[in-house]
Amino acid sequence: MDLQKFINNAVSNWMSGEGEASDIVISSRIRLARNIKSLPFPFLATDSQAEEVLQKIEHILKSAKFDEKLELIKMEELTPLEKRVLVEKHLISPNLASESRKGAVILSDDESISIMINEEDHLRIQCLFPGLQLKEAKKLSDKIDDIFEEHLNYAFDEQRGFLTCCPTNAGTGLRASVMMHLPALVITQQINRILSAINQVGLVVRGLYGEGSEAMGNLFQISNQITLGQSEDEIVDNLYSVVKQIIEHERQARKNLMENSGLHIRDRIFRSYGILSYARVMESKEASQRLSDVRLGIDLGMIKNVSPTVLNELMIMIQPGFLQQYAGGILSPEQRDERRAKLIRERLQMENMN
């Protein structure tokens, strides 16, 4: 596959680098967990009950009026590698890829909508937007939810709200999350203080994971923990205001870094850029760290000839599923490290030619 075509294939709308504060917020996501009354949850459902869920949803997809062009893909139609690529693009969960029966995903053309069927719940409506666009994502997910609800008897209870398989999702069934790039808070070692403060206001933080065990490239996902007892707007507003504060902290930390250790930061950023441009072997952990440095360099105006979205893309493309798809076959970890270095080199060269 040629690189340009591969990139087009790899890039989803949420990597476009648009939206509020897109120098720090990579993406915003809203997920709604919904279930159909009178059918057992997927882990207990028989094959025919799971099939019934799938058919109900397929029928709605054909008969209801959605503004977006939506396509249903069944998991059984995909190779393990194709499923892995969808996981790496954050469009489906690893769970749907590996363990679901009669699992399927509905995707919109630009991949900002992905609806999982027969994952832990019958339906998981997910909207993924670039930058800080939580309210926009919530609005879209709400609209899609309403359309499904016109055609389905949702499991809903006055006291417990939307009834979900796991008690941690009951109530609104809403999980709002924001992926943030926080290199300056990590470098200046303020990150732990901030993360523990976040935990205290009912939010959860996770690092993003690459191959193996390490958190990837200073990326953190922040999401609500509470789904019962707060309204959808309260949940989203709460997360939004905390994210705004973290953005301010990160901006301030970047400014302080430049004022107090500008030369060292500049050196670190250009070393990383040099290594990414010339290395022949690159493990995923190093790649994500170096990519984080280069992204910081772009945001600080030091590196001018690389578009910030390249980094969003590369973070996804250097993962095992994508590397193997690009190579057109299964690769050993050593081969992947070599391919990864090559892919990054070629991608950065392409930027220089533009």
Add this chain to the structure above:
Amino acid sequence: MICQGCGQKPATLHFTKILNGQKTEFHLCENCAREKGELLPGGSNGFSIHNLLSGLLNFEPNPSYGEATSYHQLQCKTCGLTYSQFTKGGRFGCSDCYSYFKHQLDPLFRRIHGNTSHSGKVPARSGGAIKLKRELEKLKQELQQSIAREEFERAAQLRDRIRDLEKNISQDHL
């Protein structure tokens, strides 16, 4: 943050476990988390939030319900899941489990969410009757107030609207 397990690698997994009202925070690297069998991000081999939840679910039954309805014997008649399966797996089997285990769930939801009742979106169809019911409750309160204030004309109007609504609700349930 350094892993609490090995004290060497950076902790990449953070979670909170609440057991008997005691909150414990864990910060582990993936290796240690896997060894503890507690969790793995997204992987199929081990991690599930449900394992964590089961710690949370194994609390004493509500004493006011006595031995006759011992929580061990509770079972959802729709999907067959027993309460003890629920406490082990941390997942409901179907939406009716919520009613069969109703009396056991308040402390659980309070521990997870700090709350026991929903205050968000009410879906149009499945929640239609609920919306009417909520309006009905509001009108009844208003009626009491206008009677207390001796606003009898207003009270009569309210009484008529309440009758209409009640008729709608009973038709809904036919």
